[in-house]
Structures are given as C-alpha cells and as structure tokens.
Amino acid sequence: MPIFHKIHFCLSQLVRFLVYTFVLSLLSCQFTSKTKDTKQLFAESLSQHQSPQNKNNLDTILNTTTYLILGQKPDIVxxxxxxxxxxxASFKVLAKYKDDVIVGRVADINNITIYRKFHPKTTFEDYHVEVYKGPLATPNFSTNPKAKQFITRIKEACAEGVNFAGHYTLVLWGCGTACQMGVVVNRKTGAISEFFDTLLGVEFKKDSNLIIKNSGAIDPATQLIELCNYCEVSQDIWTGTKFKAISE
Known part of the structure; x- marks a missing residue:
C-alpha cells in the first residue's frame, strides 16, 4: 500500500474514533441529565404525598374527635x-358538613385544609355470611334488560366467581371522572340487581354483607377524609335486592 494511502487510512480511522468518542460522551451527558431529572421528580413526588400534618407546612389549627383542620397560626377555626x-357573625363560613358549619377567622382561606376522621359504625365481621360453594348461575339479563349494555363486563366479572355477600358477584365499571356504576348478580338464581353508583370506589368482601361506598376518599394511613362535595363515605348493607344505609 503506497504511503499516501496509508496516511489516508490512518486519518479516516482517527476521525471515526473521535466521532464515536464524541457521540458516547454526548449520550452519557444526556443519560446523567435524565437521571438527575428522574431523581428530582421522585423527590417532588414524595413531597406531594406528605402526611396531612405536613401538608404545605401547615399548622394544626383544630383537632377534635371528628375533625382535623390545618392552617396557619394564628388562624382561629x-x-x-x-x-x-x-x-x-364575625366569623367566615369555611365549609359545611351535614349539621356542622366550619367557621373561622383566617388570613388566607386557601391555606385551610379540613379533614373528617373516619369512624366506622361497624365492621365487615359484624355482617359475616358463609360463602356459597354450589353451582353458579349465569347472569339472567331478563331480570335487568338495561344491564345488557354492559354484558361483556358483567360476564367477565361473573366468570371470576363469588366476590360479595356470600353468593353474589358485585360488578363495577367506570362511567367517567370520579364515577363508577355497578350491579350485583345473584349467583344462585342469576338475577341482576338495579344499577347502583359511587364516586370514589367501593370496599367489600365475599363473606360479608357490608359495603363501604366512596372508600377511595379515605386515606388508608391516617383514616382521614378531606372534606369535599363528593367525598361522602357511607357504610351500607346488602339486603338481597338493594343496599340499605346503616343508620347514624
């Protein structure tokens, strides 16, 4: 190989090496940057999920058996x-819940967060039932013709067996933001109940007649419910044909 060709070959190899090194360096910088961004986002995510007592560094303004109210001292609630x-009359109405009115003298109403404390009236064990072990009836859509609109979801849920109140299959599906609909299927007869709805999910068990509606509003770590227009949590009993609210 002539000396000119050797020089040309060596230079081309050197250029390829430099380009390859540069690309690797660039990718390494991008990866490091993304790693830092991910760590930062993770830290921000953690800060957004602080316990209520640390939310936005607010102070505990009122703490009773029913309510926890956070704000900034010297707020009065x-x-x-x-x-x-x-x-x-000199207080401003901050919120209402049933017969309760939360009033206060506060510097900034946006810094007030009101929680109700979840005090269950009863437990799943209080309404225990035996789980049916016999043959399971398929859903009978003639008992609720409107349920045919959701035939696929209902059949899929029923294929998984009994999940509620001893011999029923409770079926739930979404109907929009903060909206769920459902039916209860009797697995002995196939009868389908009328529709029921909830906003923030339900909690139920296969060996209990009890159901907790809007259970998603309850913070599992603190048992607190942030006060809002659609965060009403209720405990209902399945009678065999419908849900009945447990009296206060």
Missing part, C-alpha cells in the same frame, strides 16, 4: 352547629 351560626 371552630366547628359549630347550623342552629347556632348566628352567634358567629
């Missing part, structure tokens, strides 16, 4: 009955 609201 009270929970009064609706019948006595006239006695607090």
């Amino acid at each position: 009270k929970v009064v009955k609706n019948t006595s609201i006239s006695e607090y």
Whole structure:
C-alpha cells in the first residue's frame, strides 16, 4: 500500500474514533441529565404525598374527635352547629358538613385544609355470611334488560366467581371522572340487581354483607377524609335486592 494511502487510512480511522468518542460522551451527558431529572421528580413526588400534618407546612389549627383542620397560626377555626351560626357573625363560613358549619377567622382561606376522621359504625365481621360453594348461575339479563349494555363486563366479572355477600358477584365499571356504576348478580338464581353508583370506589368482601361506598376518599394511613362535595363515605348493607344505609 503506497504511503499516501496509508496516511489516508490512518486519518479516516482517527476521525471515526473521535466521532464515536464524541457521540458516547454526548449520550452519557444526556443519560446523567435524565437521571438527575428522574431523581428530582421522585423527590417532588414524595413531597406531594406528605402526611396531612405536613401538608404545605401547615399548622394544626383544630383537632377534635371528628375533625382535623390545618392552617396557619394564628388562624382561629371552630366547628359549630347550623342552629347556632348566628352567634358567629364575625366569623367566615369555611365549609359545611351535614349539621356542622366550619367557621373561622383566617388570613388566607386557601391555606385551610379540613379533614373528617373516619369512624366506622361497624365492621365487615359484624355482617359475616358463609360463602356459597354450589353451582353458579349465569347472569339472567331478563331480570335487568338495561344491564345488557354492559354484558361483556358483567360476564367477565361473573366468570371470576363469588366476590360479595356470600353468593353474589358485585360488578363495577367506570362511567367517567370520579364515577363508577355497578350491579350485583345473584349467583344462585342469576338475577341482576338495579344499577347502583359511587364516586370514589367501593370496599367489600365475599363473606360479608357490608359495603363501604366512596372508600377511595379515605386515606388508608391516617383514616382521614378531606372534606369535599363528593367525598361522602357511607357504610351500607346488602339486603338481597338493594343496599340499605346503616343508620347514624
């Protein structure tokens, strides 16, 4: 090989090596940057999921058997009955829940977070039932013709067997943001109940008649429910044909 060709060959190899090294260096920098971004996002995610007591570094303004209210000192917050609201004319109404009115003298209403404490009236064990072991009936859509709109979801759920109240299959599906619909199928007869709805999911067991509606509103770590218009949690009993709310 002539000397000119050797020089040309060596230079081309050197150029390839330099380009390859540069590309590797660039990719390494991008990977390091992405790693830092991921760590930063993870840290931000953790900070967004702090316990209620640390939310936005707020102080505990009121802590009763029923409510936990966070804000910034020297905010003043009270929970009064609706019948006595006239006695607090100098306070601003912050929220209402049933007969309770939360009033306060606060610097910034946006810094007030109100939680209710979840105190279950009863437990799943209080409504224990034996789980049916016999042959399972298929869903009978003649008992609820409108349920045919959801025939695939209902059949899929029933194929998984009994999951509720001893001999029923509870079927749930989404119907939009913060919206779920469902039916209960009797696995002895195939009868399909009327539709029921919930906003934030349900909790139930195969060996209990009890159901907790909107269970997704309950913080599992603290048993707190942030007060909002659609966060009402209820405990209902399945009677065999419909849900019946447990009395206060």
